Amino acid sequence: MTASAQDFENNPLGKDTTLEDVLDGFEFLDDWEERYAFIIDLGKQLPEFPDDERREENYVHGCQSQVWLIHHHDEATGKLYLLIDSDAIIVRGLAAIILVALNGKTPRDLLATDIDELFEKLDLFRHISPTRGNGLRAMVGKIRDIAAEAA
Amino acid sequence: MNDLAMAKPTHKAGFDVTAARRDFPILGQQINDKPLVYLDNGASAQKPIAVLDAMDRYYRQMHSNVHRGAHTLGDRATSAFEGARETVRAFVNAGSTEEIIWTRGTTEAINLVANGLAGRLKPGDEILVSQMEHHANIVPWQMIAERTGAKVVPVQITPEGELDLDSFNSLLGDKTKILALTHVSNVLGTINPVAALIEQVKARGVFTLIDGAQAVPHFQPDVQALGCDFYAFSSHKLFGPTGIGVLYGRKQLLEEMPPYQGGGEMIERVSFERTTWNVLPYKFEAGTPAVAEAVGLGAAIEYLNGFDRAAMEAAENRLLERANELVETVPGMEIIGTAKQKVPVMSFKIEGLHPSDIGTLLDQQGIAIRTGHHCAMPLMDFYGVPGTARASFAFYNTVEEVEQLFTALQKVQRLFA
Numbered sequence: 001m002t003a004s005a006q007d008f009e010n011n012p013l014g015k016d017t018t019l020e021d022v023l024d025g026f027e028f029l030d031d032w033e034e035r036y037a038f039i040i041d042l043g044k045q046l047p048e049f050p051d052d053e054r055r056e057e058n059y060v061h062g063c064q065s066q067v068w069l070i071h072h073h074d075e076a077t078g079k080l081y082l083l084i085d086s087d088a089i090i091v092r093g094l095a096a097i098i099l100v101a102l103n104g105k106t107p108r109d110l111l112a113t114d115i116d117e118l119f120e121k122l123d124l125f126r127h128i129s130p131t132r133g134n135g136l137r138a139m140v141g142k143i144r145d146i147a148a149e150a151a
Numbered sequence: 152m153n154d155l156a157m158a159k160p161t162h163k164a165g166f167d168v169t170a171a172r173r174d175f176p177i178l179g180q181q182i183n184d185k186p187l188v189y190l191d192n193g194a195s196a197q198k199p200i201a202v203l204d205a206m207d208r209y210y211r212q213m214h215s216n217v218h219r220g221a222h223t224l225g226d227r228a229t230s231a232f233e234g235a236r237e238t239v240r241a242f243v244n245a246g247s248t249e250e251i252i253w254t255r256g257t258t259e260a261i262n263l264v265a266n267g268l269a270g271r272l273k274p275g276d277e278i279l280v281s282q283m284e285h286h287a288n289i290v291p292w293q294m295i296a297e298r299t300g301a302k303v304v305p306v307q308i309t310p311e312g313e314l315d316l317d318s319f320n321s322l323l324g325d326k327t328k329i330l331a332l333t334h335v336s337n338v339l340g341t342i343n344p345v346a347a348l349i350e351q352v353k354a355r356g357v358f359t360l361i362d363g364a365q366a367v368p369h370f371q372p373d374v375q376a377l378g379c380d381f382y383a384f385s386s387h388k389l390f391g392p393t394g395i396g397v398l399y400g401r402k403q404l405l406e407e408m409p410p411y412q413g414g415g416e417m418i419e420r421v422s423f424e425r426t427t428w429n430v431l432p433y434k435f436e437a438g439t440p441a442v443a444e445a446v447g448l449g450a451a452i453e454y455l456n457g458f459d460r461a462a463m464e465a466a467e468n469r470l471l472e473r474a475n476e477l478v479e480t481v482p483g484m485e486i487i488g489t490a491k492q493k494v495p496v497m498s499f500k501i502e503g504l505h506p507s508d509i510g511t512l513l514d515q516q517g518i519a520i521r522t523g524h525h526c527a528m529p530l531m532d533f534y535g536v537p538g539t540a541r542a543s544f545a546f547y548n549t550v551e552e553v554e555q556l557f558t559a560l561q562k563v564q565r566l567f568a
Binding site: 127 | 504505506508512515522523537538562566567
């Protein structure tokens with residue numbers, strides 16, 4: 001099955017789970033174990049990714065893990081919806097944080113969102129910095145490209 | 152005699168890891184508020200004070216260009232530089248310093264040989280490599296195969312990660328012109344029986360190159376006993392600086408081979424009518440060389456020479472032994488590479504976890520390992536994995552660090568449960 005508009009809009013990340021939830025959640029976590037347990041749990045909220053969308057054009061290159069990204073631009077509301085998948089659990093969690101910040105926004109709002117700042121606030125910046133080969137940077141780059149094209 | 156190449160032997164009989172660790176300032180730091188446990192030595196090893204000091208002293212007291220000879224500093228630099236070459240010669244037991252070529256690393260050394268032998272290849276000729284090679288010992292051969300019509304043929308390996316000798320024997324034939332083999336696998340830790348294979352192919356006039364990058368940090372090769380035509384390794388994995396490596400080449404072959412790069416230093420005489428090459432080893436060393444790095448590598452080898460190498464190897468083997476004992480404490484953990492002859496390198500996977508998950512959460516606990524394909528994609532394909540996690544030990548690692556790794560892995564597993 002390919003992803004329907006409904007599948008995109010049902011993604012809880014950015015809708016039911018908001019940026020405030022994530023920021024509040026992080027505030028009460030003391031040590032790295034709790035923080036990563038929280039990140040891993042967030043990753044479990046990624047909706048199922050349609051198998052037939054695992055195609056070359058949806059593959060995010062530059063990742064140690066496999067990362068897939070598809071989008072749906074709702075003409076009526078102007079909002080951009082995203083689905084992401086990865087075979088690495090922590091990358092899934094970090095992708096969930098990215099979705100919480102960017103999913104379901106208009107391209108203009110999306111482009112105005114500073115993901116680096118968010119990751120710095122969460123003390124996760126090293127994961128998104130260009131020195132880490134985990135592909136989050138490539139993922140964010142691809143999302144911004146999609147938004148720029150849709151804007 | 153310069154005192155640079157003469158870093159004094161500081162350690163005597165037996166092996167005292169606590170004392171050895173004091174020689175490596177970088178190991179004393181905290182990472183993520185935990186004491187650093189550095190288990191990524193296969194990617195690059197740390198440097199002892201002897202190396203840092205030798206390079207510092209070189210720049211403070213002797214730096215100038217080498218082989219120019221018009222002044223005292225030039226003499227000092229040249230003597231330090233050539234002294235290091237002699238140290239390397241003795242390290243690999245080459246017959247002469249003419250056979251020791253400085254390169255940027257193992258990769259450049261293999262490219263140099265591949266280019267040098269290209270003229271001897273014709274369409275249909277075969278270059279034998281193995282399934283466990285690093286890309287640096289595959290791609291240069293593919294490039295000259297492309298140019299010459301030769302073919303790169305991989306020798307298969309067994310599930311344990313040993314060379315499949317039946318495959319080797321069946322592939323070795325009249326078309327085989329080059330055997331390019333790793334001494335030690337960077338992923339599996341397997342020590343290949345290179346001496347026997349070299350002997351077997353030499354009778355057929357096959358050229359042999361051994362990639363020693365992962366071997367030299369653990370034991371000393373003897374190129375004459377091995378009988379190989381070429382032996383390549385990098386300084387930075389041998390506790391020396393980055394940016395320099397070594398190609399040992401048999402003199403007669405080096406003399407017959409064309410130069411690799413053209414420029415200064417490698418010429419005897421240049422004119423627009425006819426340019427002639429410098430003598431060995433300079434024929435292969437175009438441009439101003441990495442002098443301080445050569446001096447640093449020399450110091451690294453002298454530093455290692457100060458140890459009881461047998462005791463050191465025994466201590467390293469104890470690390471791997473302890474790791475193997477602890478594997479069962481992490482359910483779902485599987486070692487990739489269980490050859491009988493191994494250096495202390497442990498590639499592994501853990502059921503349900505991506506290598507990058509393991510690497511990230513070990514880093515949180517101050518433990519540095521490598522995750523990914525390790526520049527050995529054909530080997531990853533063989534095992535059907537996207538990558539592995541790899542802990543690679545050096546002599547300065549301790550049994551306690553091995554135990555910390557496993558405690559940390561248990562924690563990682565609990566987090567993902």
